[in-house]
Amino acid sequence: MQDKPTNTTIKYNKKNSGRITIKDVAVDIGVSLMTVSRALHSPNLVSKKNLLRIQASIKKLGYLPNRLAGSLSGASTKQIAVLIPSISNAVFSSMLNGLTEILEPAGFQILLGNFRYNLDIAENQAIAFLGWMPDAIVMVGTLPPLAREIAKKNNVPVVEILELxxxxxxxxxxISHEQAGYASGDYLISCGYKNFNIITAKLNVDIRAAQRIKGFTQRLEQEKLAQPKIYEIDVRSSIISGRTGMQKIIQTGKLPDVVFCTNDNTAFGVLSACNEAKISVPETMGIMGFNGLDIALYSYPQITTTKVDMYNMGIKAGETIIARLTEKTIPLKRIETNFSIVPGATTKNIIK
Known part of the structure; x- marks a missing residue:
């Protein structure tokens, strides 16, 4: 006798999924559901004794708050979406350090998107993050048009960071990257340089690099100096792009007085290529970078650079987000941070 075939399909029931709920926490320590809910969303309304008991139970049971449910009820999700163009560039990690130093103690977590200098990817990531109802969104550069419209309609605070x-x-x-580029050109002119080359990322991709070069060349025009030869090497700045750019310059058979790089990683690559080719720096040719990264400040010789305080930018962004979410007055919606020239050993001294 053959067994009758049986239906082995099991219907999944979310109510019986085994997920730990606030009811489990309440039962575990003998308090009401309301008390547990208040401990999660308004801990200041719960006694210290009960708050500690609830926190201990949550840890013991492994309860995970349902952030999506909180967002549907209009409560804070305690999530901040952050979109950066590169996870390999130390510029953005410095900004993230400042941002998290302010946000994490206030109970916020960061959702990180890496759009790889592609604004179509940035827009898709921003819209996806907005679907999770973050308390705010931070975008390096300008938030793309459709994401801007969605954020505006849903009253989501937006911080556009890095450039004014x-x-x-x-x-x-x-900061104004155009002004920073102008200041970089002014410094090199004050060192007596007259013949310039520039190595940069692709200018149609790295908008801020294009702004720096615009300011740099404006300063050269004021002195009636020849416009620099510009080498656009890659979609992003890197040590390899600096080496590649310098090798192209060497192949021309004519070295400039100085090479201005729109990123310190690129400048380090130029220095590496010069060492390999036995080009004396700064005696034969000078090198200047941009951003003030550790790779420039602690290289040997130390690379002259324009330092941008990205950490402070992150701090300011975090403070402004918290002020906005707690409905405090925000004195400035447009915050300009500082940059400074850091003279190193890869350029000549200023001519006095």
């Missing part, structure tokens, strides 16, 4: 924008959507923290 003409028409920011909401909060803007950064």
């Amino acid at each position: 924008l003409d028409n920011p959507l909401d909060i803007n923290v950064g």
